[in-house]
Amino acid sequence: MDIRAFIASLDISLTNALFAAGLAVAAFLAIHTALVLFRRRLDQLSDEAAHRPVAEVLRRTLARTSNLVVLATA
Numbered sequence: 001m002d003i004r005a006f007i008a009s010l011d012i013s014l015t016n017a018l019f020a021a022g023l024a025v026a027a028f029l030a031i032h033t034a035l036v037l038f039r040r041r042l043d044q045l046s047d048e049a050a051h052r053p054v055a056e057v058l059r060r061t062l063a064r065t066s067n068l069v070v071l072a073t074a
Contacts, residue, residue, distance in 0.1 A: 035062050038058070038062055039059075039062055042055055042058060042059055042062075
């Protein structure tokens with residue numbers, strides 16, 4: 001079975017396919033924007049607050065989440 005036969009078997013209209021693609025892009029942009037805002041907020045913390053273990057964990061988590069968002073929406 002090739003990709004065209006697989007897509008044809010799903011019986012998805014062009015309108016629904018475009019809507020789903022647009023929704024996926026919008027979701028990616030929303031998540032990416034939230035991550036960027038959180039990173040900026042972490043960068044604006046004072047030196048003492050920025051080096052707390054919680055801030056470091058958040059930085060690492062946000063970096064990993066950014067990579068996962070790209071993989072999940074690809």
